[in-house]
Ligand SMILES: Nc1nc2c(ncn2[C@@H]2O[C@H](COP(=O)(O)OP(=O)(O)OP(=O)(O)O)[C@@H](O)[C@H]2O)c(=O)[nH]1
């Protein structure tokens with residue numbers, strides 16, 4: 152099926168869902184001297200995509216699959232499975248901040264029972280990946296679309312943060328993202344394949360330094376990005 | 379940068395906190411500078427001041443993608459209800475900075491006399507579109523040879539007669555004229 | 570499958586006796602994994618080199634209600650192989666009954682160049698059960714990079730997920746050496762402590778390479794990366810102290826019933 156405009160909208164970095172204020176761990180990596188040049192950034196993005204990116208894409212796809220079907224939505228189970236895959240409290244919190252921001256605009260964009268129910272689901276909000284899957288379903292998209300958007304955002308957001316933090320040539324970063332596009336597609340496809348299965352069997356992938364860096368970052372007094 | 383936004387927020391807190399329930403959201407480039415200053419200045423209880431991270435894009439956070447600010451405002455409203463007024467300070471001003479109407483009911487643009495008397499003539503959405511233009515640091519006008527009359531004339535022209543206040547927050551730390559304007563706005567329903 | 574590759578199943582069944590002492594009702598093992606009990610712990614003893622390519626070892630640990638078992642190893646597990654060789658696997662399935670306790674404190678797994686090893690752990694805890702689980706991975710011997718290594722752990726308590734973590738390292742794992750995953754560290758590791766009676770811990774950073782991470786469903790993960798194995802252990806130990814869960818590792822001595830012995834024998838590798 153061809154590209155859907157709603158998918159492009161959800162994936163767009165200018166969609167007002169708060170993404171611009173999050174570096175996806177790049178700010179912490181830069182401060183610790185782990186990301187300094189473009190090669191470092193590419194290695195960072197590859198690792199992030201294969202771990203956090205895969206997990207988020209799978210959660211988004213599964214949520215989209217379930218929200219698109221009938222019956223009561225087991226948000227709680229998906230949220231618990233998302234949380235079990237994220238040991239860092241700072242990253243769980245940041246996923247919820249981004250989830251709330253996305254839900255805010257998602258409810259305006261695609262009003263209806265799916266997102267209304269999700270809004271009532273948890274007092275402190277729902278992780279971004281789950282909200283993304285629900286928004287995709289509310290927008291009439293398919294699990295594969297949700298996975299592709301999540302996988303794309305796993306690298307696109309951090310890449311643009313790196314441009315702002317390190318003054319990289321944005322054209323060079325765009326070229327690096329183009330090089331990663333096949334990997335992004337593969338991760339999205341792997342994630343989409345898990346969508347019909349049980350939540351417990353969703354893929355995991357830990358990004359040790361993202362998790363450690365996020366805790367470190369959350370404790371800084373002065374930072375440019377929220378995470 | 380440095381036109382006196384935080385000084386104005388502090389001034390408004392000083393003169394309004396006595397009879398109004400206030401809270402402040404800051405959008406600093408470096409997260410907590412302004413919030414810390416306000417807490418230290420003691421113009422408002424620390425719990426009434428929240429800082430928002432802007433990811434190097436302070437304009438985006440107040441104009442294009444206002445979710446984080448909305449969340450901060452709503453968080454304050456929830457925690458401290460009822461609130462009469464929430465002040466949102468932008469980070470790193472330039473002439474193109476404006477607030478989204480989805481976030482604020484009124485906006486005040488603060489210019490620095492020391493930036494030169496030609497600034498109002500340049501216009502830009504801040505100068506032309508703000509509900510109130512404050513030209514601050516008039517005490518510095520002689521030192522920087524700024525012609526306040528020229529500024530007043532250009533501002534009036536650019537703003538089609540919209541309100542302009544000239545002040546020096548060092549000389550008038552209560553910001554009398556701006557305070558009166560804010561009080562008048564509170565009497566008018568937002569819109 | 571490599572000629573001579575080993576399929577081994579080891580099993581431990583521990584029950585609390587009426588005297589309050591944990592007894593091992595079953596203790597069974599065969600090469601390449603031997604199990605011995607000594608000094609209040611169960612010891613994993615390598616009875617043959619390995620794991621070698623194609624080896625599949627399954628260890629089932631059943632800790633009854635109120636019983637307590639500590640598993641250690643006498644030496645590091647060294648995963649060997651040449652690039653392209655078949656995968657070796659160690660699967661540990663542990664079930665801990667109500668108010669039981671399992672402490673899994675082996676020496677590190679060393680992923681040598683060319684190895685292709687997968688470690689899997691599935692731990693299910695009944696209500697009130699406690700767990701201390703340490704997993705340390707050394708990425709290659711001195712001067713070499715590691716082979717392919719996957720380490721996966723799933724912990725569930727009372728039927729709900731506590732931790733699901735999978736580390737994919739070495740050739741074929743995208744970005745594993747990069748600044749999002751190991752950043753070139755020589756060793757990575759973690760300790761999970763799940764103790765329903767323990768007050769919640771707060772997140773603590775012990776520098777940029779070690780932190781105590783309170784989990785959403787209770788319990789805490791101490792996570793660290795380090796240049797090498799000894800520094801890794803030092804950081805994890807420091808994390809245990811910072812998380813105020815060090816007592817979970819020291820614990821009181823656990824006495825096992827002395828009568829039972831290893832029925833597995835020690836046949837030589839064919
Ligand atoms: N001379 C003079 N100095 C002033 C006046 N108002 C503010 N200042 C000084 O100008 C400097 C900047 O003021 P702030 O209030 O921090 O300016 P700001 O616009 O909040 O700055 P940023 O948040 O960094 O963009 C401070 O040193 C203030 O003391 C004034 O009326 N006259």
Ligand SMILES: [Mg+2]
Pocket residue numbers: 383384385412467
């Ligand atoms: Mg300021």
